[in-house]
Amino acid sequence: MRPPPSPPPSPPPPLLLPFLLVFLFIFPNITTSQILPPTHSPITSPSSSSTTTTLDPKQIRALQSLNIPTSKDPCSQPSYQNATICDNTTPFRHVTSLTLSNCPSYVALSFTALKSLSTLHTLHLLNCHVPPIRFPPELISSLRSFTAVNSLRRVTGAWLSQLQNLTDLTITNVQVKASGPYVILAHMNKLQSLTISHANLIGYLPGHIHSKLTHIDFSGNQLKGNIPISITILDTLQSLNLSSNSLSGEIPASIGDLISLNFLSLASNSFSGSIPDSISAVPGLVHMDLSSNQLNEFYTEIGSV
Numbered sequence: 001m002r003p004p005p006s007p008p009p010s011p012p013p014p015l016l017l018p019f020l021l022v023f024l025f026i027f028p029n030i031t032t033s034q035i036l037p038p039t040h041s042p043i044t045s046p047s048s049s050s051t052t053t054t055l056d057p058k059q060i061r062a063l064q065s066l067n068i069p070t071s072k073d074p075c076s077q078p079s080y081q082n083a084t085i086c087d088n089t090t091p092f093r094h095v096t097s098l099t100l101s102n103c104p105s106y107v108a109l110s111f112t113a114l115k116s117l118s119t120l121h122t123l124h125l126l127n128c129h130v131p132p133i134r135f136p137p138e139l140i141s142s143l144r145s146f147t148a149v150n151s152l153r154r155v156t157g158a159w160l161s162q163l164q165n166l167t168d169l170t171i172t173n174v175q176v177k178a179s180g181p182y183v184i185l186a187h188m189n190k191l192q193s194l195t196i197s198h199a200n201l202i203g204y205l206p207g208h209i210h211s212k213l214t215h216i217d218f219s220g221n222q223l224k225g226n227i228p229i230s231i232t233i234l235d236t237l238q239s240l241n242l243s244s245n246s247l248s249g250e251i252p253a254s255i256g257d258l259i260s261l262n263f264l265s266l267a268s269n270s271f272s273g274s275i276p277d278s279i280s281a282v283p284g285l286v287h288m289d290l291s292s293n294q295l296n297e298f299y300t301e302i303g304s305v
């Protein structure tokens with residue numbers, strides 16, 4: 001639905017005018033738009049500035065199809081459950097961040113809606129069991145951050161691997177069907193934060209991984225094999241969580257090369273041998289959990305979070 005064209009602002013009634021002028025004299029910083037009733041339209045932004053901006057009507061329809069209420073301005077801050085964040089472009093504003101949470105079962109993503117929302121940099125799905133669909137190329141190009149927590153039922157590695165401009169990927173409690181992490185990550189060159197946890201992901205840690213990563217969380221999967229050198233050369237890595245997998249072998253001495261590491265969990269795997277001394281040289285390590293492995297040492301936990 002298009003918003004009805006707003007009527008031209010009517011001049012203030014003559015009796016009001018002297019009062020208004022006195023008022024403006026006393027409070028010169030207040031613009032007339034704050035005093036006069038706002039021109040009527042359901043989708044105007046909060047009228048603190050004199051320019052009223054509106055969300056692209058095409059995007060309003062897309063949000064409605066996704067069950068996001070639009071009777072109030074979806075671009076006002078904070079919006080309904082913080083679901084939408086908009087830019088300030090003119091003449092129409094555009095949604096740059098969208099969170100769909102606790103979706104009712106009748107909500108579905110549609111290609112048309114997602115195409116209209118191709119200005120999104122961030123898309124978060126929380127408890128939203130919509131079936132995954134093909135994303136339009138414009139959205140794939142624009143997306144920087146994608147989150148699916150307890151959502152989407154199931155995704156394939158090939159589907160995720162298209163999202164090549166992501167800096168942030170979080171998949172938790174979603175079944176991920178792939179022959180291994182490499183299939184998903186091979187072309188995500190810009191990734192900084194990566195979580196694929198509790199996803200039943202099988203396979204081996206990738207032998208090559210992009211070096212801008214600061215966070216890796218593969219916890220709660222079925223990954224096997226050992227920790228490859230590709231992980232321990234990530235000198236910007238601050239947090240590494242490989243807990244609750246089937247990883248094995250010795251913890252490599254090169255783990256001490258992770259000079260930026262603050263959090264490390266290798267708990268609940270099948271690592272064996274001794275804990276490398278090099279770990280004690282990592283300056284900022286505040287939390288380490290190596291419990292529930294077959295390591296020689298008894299004390300496998302330090303710090304607290």
Ligand SMILES: *[C@@H]1O[C@H](CO)[C@@H](O)[C@H](O)[C@H]1NC(C)=O
Binds near residue numbers: 078
């Ligand atoms: C919305 O965001 C504000 C500020 O970040 C936060 O304080 C508030 O709890 C959020 N509300 C919801 C419903 O998430």
Ligand SMILES: *[C@@H]1O[C@H](CO)[C@@H](O)[C@H](O)[C@H]1NC(C)=O
Binds near residue numbers: 137162164
């Ligand atoms: C990633 O973004 C750039 C522009 O920032 C764009 O040229 C490129 O096509 C995008 N990549 C993909 C796979 O969409």
Ligand SMILES: *[C@@H]1O[C@H](CO)[C@@H](O)[C@H](O)[C@H]1NC(C)=O
Binds near residue numbers: 197242265287
């Ligand atoms: C690692 O992941 C597990 C399970 O997802 C979580 O409980 C734990 O807090 C995480 N630990 C760190 C150090 O991030």
